[in-house]
Amino acid sequence: MLSKVINLIAFTSLLGAAAHAQDTRLDVYIREGFSRNQAIVRQNFQLERSLMALQEARAYFMPTASLISTYTKAGGGRTIDIPTGDMLNPVYSTLNQLTQSQKFPQLENQSIQLTPDNFYDAKVRASLPLINTEIWYAKKIRQEDITRQQAVVNVYKRQLVKDIKTAYYQYFQATRAVDIYRNALQLVMENIRVNKSMLDNGIRNNTALTRAQTEQQRVEASIIQAQNNQQNAKAYFNFLLNRSLEDSILLDSSIINLETPLPAVVPQQREELVQLEASRNMALLAEKKERSAFTPKVNTFLDLGSQGFNFAFNKDTRYYLWGVNLQWDLFTGGQRKYRIKQAGADAAIAQTAYNETRQGIQLELDRSANNHRSATANFSSARTQLQLAEKYYRDQFKVYKEGQLLYIELLDAQNQLTNARLQLLQAWAQVQISQADIERAQAAYPLQNN
Numbered sequence: 001m002l003s004k005v006i007n008l009i010a011f012t013s014l015l016g017a018a019a020h021a022q023d024t025r026l027d028v029y030i031r032e033g034f035s036r037n038q039a040i041v042r043q044n045f046q047l048e049r050s051l052m053a054l055q056e057a058r059a060y061f062m063p064t065a066s067l068i069s070t071y072t073k074a075g076g077g078r079t080i081d082i083p084t085g086d087m088l089n090p091v092y093s094t095l096n097q098l099t100q101s102q103k104f105p106q107l108e109n110q111s112i113q114l115t116p117d118n119f120y121d122a123k124v125r126a127s128l129p130l131i132n133t134e135i136w137y138a139k140k141i142r143q144e145d146i147t148r149q150q151a152v153v154n155v156y157k158r159q160l161v162k163d164i165k166t167a168y169y170q171y172f173q174a175t176r177a178v179d180i181y182r183n184a185l186q187l188v189m190e191n192i193r194v195n196k197s198m199l200d201n202g203i204r205n206n207t208a209l210t211r212a213q214t215e216q217q218r219v220e221a222s223i224i225q226a227q228n229n230q231q232n233a234k235a236y237f238n239f240l241l242n243r244s245l246e247d248s249i250l251l252d253s254s255i256i257n258l259e260t261p262l263p264a265v266v267p268q269q270r271e272e273l274v275q276l277e278a279s280r281n282m283a284l285l286a287e288k289k290e291r292s293a294f295t296p297k298v299n300t301f302l303d304l305g306s307q308g309f310n311f312a313f314n315k316d317t318r319y320y321l322w323g324v325n326l327q328w329d330l331f332t333g334g335q336r337k338y339r340i341k342q343a344g345a346d347a348a349i350a351q352t353a354y355n356e357t358r359q360g361i362q363l364e365l366d367r368s369a370n371n372h373r374s375a376t377a378n379f380s381s382a383r384t385q386l387q388l389a390e391k392y393y394r395d396q397f398k399v400y401k402e403g404q405l406l407y408i409e410l411l412d413a414q415n416q417l418t419n420a421r422l423q424l425l426q427a428w429a430q431v432q433i434s435q436a437d438i439e440r441a442q443a444a445y446p447l448q449n450n
Contacts, residue, residue, distance in 0.1 A: 024252065025250050025251075025252040026164075026165065026168055026252060029164055029168065029237075029241060030160075030161055030164050030165075030445075032241050032243075033160050033161075033164050033240055033241045033242075034157060034160070036241055036242040036243070037160055037240060037241065037242055038242055039156055039160070040153070040156055040157060040160060043149075043152055043153045043156050044153060046149055046152070046153075047146070047149045047150060047152075047153050050142070050145050050146045050148075050149040051146060053142050053145065054139070054142040054143060054145075054146055056142075057135070057138050057139040057141075057142040058139055060129065060132075060135045060138070060139075061129065061135060061139075062128075063126055063127065063128040064126070064127055064128075065124060065125070065126045066124070066125050066127075067122075067123075067124055068122070068123050068124075068125055068305075069120070069121070069122040069123070070120065070121045070122075071119070071120045071121075072115070072116050072117070072118075072119045072120075073117060073118055074113065074115035074116060074117045074119075075113075075115075075117065076113075076115075077113060077114060077115040078113075078114045078115070079111045079112060079113050079114060080111070080112050080114060081109065081110070081111050081112075082109065082110040082111075082112065083109050084107050084108070084109055084110045085106065085107045085108045085109045086109060088107050089106050089107055091104075092104035092105065092106065092107070093106075116309070117309075118309055118310055119307070119308070119309050120306075120307060120308065120311060121305065121306075121307040122305050122306055122307070123303045123304060123305020123306070123307075123321075124303070124304050124305065125301055125302070125303050126301065126302045127299055127300065127301040127302075128299060128300055128301075129297070129298075129299040130298040130299055130300055130324075131295070131296060131297060131298040131299075132297050132298075132299070133289070133292035133293075133295045134289055134292060134293060134297075137285050137286075137288055137289035137292060138289065140285050141282050141285045141286060141289070144278045144281045144282045144285065145278070145282060147274065147278040148274075148275050148278035148279055148282070151271040151272070151274040151275035151278060152271075152275055154271040154447055155271045155272055155275065157447055158271065158440055158443060158445060158447070159440070160240065161436075161439070161440070161445045162436050162437065162439070162440040163240055164237070164240050164241070165432070165433075165436040165439075166433050166436055167233065167236050167237040167240055168237060168249075169429045169432040169433055169436075170233045170236075170237075170429065170433075171230065171233040171234055171237050171249055171251075172251055172429065173233075173425055173426065173428075173429040174226065174229045174230040174232075174233040175230055175251060176425050177226045177229065177230075177422060177425060178223060178226045178227055178230055180418060180421045180422055180425065181219060181222045181223045181226050181418070182223060183421075184219050184222075184414070184417075184418040185216065185219045185220065185223065187414055187417075188212060188215050188216045188219055188414070189216070191212045191215075191407075191410070191411075191414070192209065192212045192213060192216065194400075194401060195208045195209040195212050195407070196209060198403070207407075208407035211407055211408070211411065212407065212411075215411060215414075234246075234247075234249055237249055269443050270361050270443045271443060272357050272361070273354060273357060273358060273361070276350055276353050276354040276357055277350075277354060279350040279353075280347055280350035280351055280354060283343055283344075283346035283347035283349075283350055284343075284347050286343040286346070287340055287343035287344050287347060289343075290336050290339040290340045290343055291336075291340055293329060293332075293336050294329060294336070296326055296327065296328040297325075297326070297327045297328070298324065298325065298326055298327075299324070299325050300322070300323070300324045300325070301322070301323055301324075301325065302320065302321070302322045303319075303320060303321040303322075304320050305318070305319060305320075305321075306318045306319065307319065361441065364441045365438075365441045365442065368434065368437040368438040368440075368441045369438060371434045371437060372431070372434040372435060372437070372438055374434075375427065375430040375431045375433075375434040376431055376434075378427045378430065379424070379427040379428055379430070379431050381427075382420070382423045382424040382426075382427040382428075383424055383427075385420050385423065385424075386417075386420040386421060386423075386424045388420075389413075389416045389417045389419075389420035389421075390417060390420075392413050392416065392417075393413045393414060393416070393417045396409060396410050396413040397410060397413070
């Protein structure tokens with residue numbers, strides 16, 4: 001009976017047998033989390049938005065074509081007077097007298113309205129920037145923004161990896177805790193059977209039996225509490241994967257070996273540093289962009305269109321117009337100067353944050369390594385304590401069956417055994433969680449494969 005109980009916590013022996021085991025099921029869950037976790041999905045949308053912004057910045061280098069059309073209907077307003085009659089009528093009168101005819105009519109003075117009436121102008125304008133440093137720097141800033149946003153996505157992914165692994169180990173711990181309490185209940189039921197047999201044979205009184213039945217009630221309550229912890233751990237794990245909170249979780253018996261060497265990754269590879277470095281580069285590029293605003297801007301354009309009165313369209317109304325524009329800002333009232341100072345301040349802020357984050361990462365690495373050493377030492381101690389508790393219980397149970405031991409002493413040995421199993425389980429989980437912490441601090445999980 002005792003050998004069956006011990007086999008139920010045989011996961012402790014896996015730590016020495018699976019030296020090269022891979023937590024394949026856990027990797028599958030992590031990939032599922034990458035594809036379904038709402039925070040990751042939201043950050044991927046942000047990355048896609050940055051990619052589209054880069055395409056927009058590149059499009060500014062391409063020619064643009066626009067259809068421009070105007071139509072005016074006017075009346076009144078300014079006019080220009082042309083004395084056509086005053087100038088030509090005397091001449092025409094003389095010519096009519098000489099020719100004895102009326103071939104040359106009398107003309108009236110003209111008053112021409114300056115605002116065009118019933119006039120249209122329709123054209124297609126194509127323009128192309130020839131010199132524009134602001135556009136070039138805007139494209140560079142967008143490229144850095146993509147690097148920054150990709151780093152942000154990876155930061156979320158690495159934190160999700162740690163959270164999923166931690167939740168998985170906690171669920172594993174909660175599930176095995178239920179098994180441990182159930183096996184403790186089997187020990188209590190065996191004690192009840194032995195006590196009933198001794199009571200029937202007159203070897204013991206009913207005090208030991210009553211105490212064993214009381215212990216049965218306590219263990220059953222502990223099982224209920226452990227099952228609640230298991231359900232809570234399952235719900236949290238499924239929440240991270242954006243699944244139904246009641247979905248089942250497959251446990252992998254070959255979870256990370258304690259002897260697996262921890263990867264040595266320099267903290268400069270952390271995505272937080274990449275993110276801050278990209279932010280600093282964006283600020284520096286913004287500063288250069290503002291400085292380059294004093295460079296002349298040159299672009300060319302070509303108009304192909306038609307204009308005329310009364311919607312006439314013929315060879316006389318069609319036209320083309322080509323030209324080159326030059327814009328050179330000589331004075332802007334200090335706007336550029338203050339924008340340059342703002343961009344420089346942003347770059348200094350990003351550099352300060354970079355230095356602070358780098359020190360914080362080193363602190364995180366040291367803390368994670370210390371926690372892992374402590375967790376490993378606790379696990380080694382808990383494993384030894386479990387071995388001693390198992391031997392102590394076997395010896396006490398044998399003496400009790402011979403009628404040479406009080407039940408309260410056997411119960412104490414049984415509780416020590418249960419607590420030793422729970423402590424070993426907890427120590428094991430802490431080792432796994434501390435490894436996940438180191439992996440997060442070192443940015444060691446291979447995101448490119450997921």
